[in-house]
Amino acid sequence: MSARAAVLPLFVPHWGCPWHCVFCNQNRISGAERPATAADVDKIIEDAAALPRNGAKRQLAFYGGSFTAIPVQQQEELLAAARRHIDAGAITSIRLSTRPDAIDESVLARLKRYGVETVELGAQSMDDEVLRRAGRGHTASQVEQAARLVKAAGFTLILQMMTGLPGATDESDVETARRLIALQPDGVRIYPTVIVRDTALYDLWQRGAYREHTVEDAVRVCAQLLPLFDAAGIPVIRLGLNPTEELSAGAAVAGAYHPALGELVRSRILLNEARQLLHGVEPGSAVTLSVPPAQLSQMIGQHRQNLEQLMREFSLSDLRVRPNSGKNGEIQTVDKPMRQGIDSHGEIVKRGR
Numbered sequence: 001m002s003a004r005a006a007v008l009p010l011f012v013p014h015w016g017c018p019w020h021c022v023f024c025n026q027n028r029i030s031g032a033e034r035p036a037t038a039a040d041v042d043k044i045i046e047d048a049a050a051l052p053r054n055g056a057k058r059q060l061a062f063y064g065g066s067f068t069a070i071p072v073q074q075q076e077e078l079l080a081a082a083r084r085h086i087d088a089g090a091i092t093s094i095r096l097s098t099r100p101d102a103i104d105e106s107v108l109a110r111l112k113r114y115g116v117e118t119v120e121l122g123a124q125s126m127d128d129e130v131l132r133r134a135g136r137g138h139t140a141s142q143v144e145q146a147a148r149l150v151k152a153a154g155f156t157l158i159l160q161m162m163t164g165l166p167g168a169t170d171e172s173d174v175e176t177a178r179r180l181i182a183l184q185p186d187g188v189r190i191y192p193t194v195i196v197r198d199t200a201l202y203d204l205w206q207r208g209a210y211r212e213h214t215v216e217d218a219v220r221v222c223a224q225l226l227p228l229f230d231a232a233g234i235p236v237i238r239l240g241l242n243p244t245e246e247l248s249a250g251a252a253v254a255g256a257y258h259p260a261l262g263e264l265v266r267s268r269i270l271l272n273e274a275r276q277l278l279h280g281v282e283p284g285s286a287v288t289l290s291v292p293p294a295q296l297s298q299m300i301g302q303h304r305q306n307l308e309q310l311m312r313e314f315s316l317s318d319l320r321v322r323p324n325s326g327k328n329g330e331i332q333t334v335d336k337p338m339r340q341g342i343d344s345h346g347e348i349v350k351r352g353r
Contacts, residue, residue, distance in 0.1 A: 164213025192218030192256030218256035
């Protein structure tokens with residue numbers, strides 16, 4: 001089992017959440033149909049025990065619902081089952097996702113007692129009007145308060161945000177990212193809005209009251225967000241919904257659902273950086289870009305899309321990409337004729353991300 005596979009996910013769909021967000025149908029999103037039980041906790045951990053560890057720690061994760069909003073008796077049933085496996089050495093800790101308005105000091109004390117290490121908060125937006133229109137039932141200030149309590153109690157804090165919600169703009173999504181960065185989380189997840197069947201958002205879209213947040217929309221705005229988190233040293237641990245059989249089979253009817261959304265966004269970031277490097281190039285120039293080997297395909301783009309776009313924009317006679325030995329995130333240009341007397345054989349290095 002790899003380090004990345006060390007998280008054992010157990011879904012608790014819509015269990016405990018008193019609100020019905022317009023985008024939410026947790027049964028379809030998670031693929032789970034019923035609340036989790038202590039027996040489910042035992043099974044997922046015992047099944048994982050048969051797999052090799054390869055030195056990785058194992059963490060049980062309660063995903064999909066608002067864990068700390070479910071009745072305390074049910075919380076403790078699940079947590080106690082997981083705690084037994086911590087004590088036995090089968091797992092090292094627990095993580096869970098919940099709502100900002102279902103966090104207080106007594107809740108966090110309970111989680112600490114049972115061995116919870118990581119708390120993920122569904123912030124979604126830091127714009128109160130967007131939160132209202134999404135039916136979230138909490139405010140941006142409640143996100144800030146909950147995040148501070150989680151950090152102060154010594155938990156690892158993960159914040160989740162969405163792009164393209166009703167009423168949101170690129171600017172409001174960028175502002176949400178900036179405000180989340182100010183809370184200094186240990187990581188973030190970015191979920192561009194997907195229209196899932198049997199949700200209020202699906203009905204709004206069908207009536208023409210909501211404009212679809214397309215894959216292109218998500219790529220455009222997320223290409224602005226990732227550099228902000230990168231610059232702040234905050235890892236983006238997920239970009240886009242995790243593909244499931246049900247979503248791929250038609251439950252995701254529109255919106256930013258794509259199995260390789262993260263790759264598309266990183267490819268767009270490199271395209272934007274290449275545009276900056278090529279500013280001022282003479283029309284008809286032949287240009288070679290060099291990038292780290294791991295980013296070669298991202299720079300080229302799907303179906304050579306990035307190269308063709310740059311060729312058109314800058315009227316280049318030729319554009320090639322080759323691997324270099326630079327640090328990850330650096331793009332170099334070589335043999336690139338420039339205006340304003342810049343040495344055509346000089347090497348220009350773009351600041352790494």
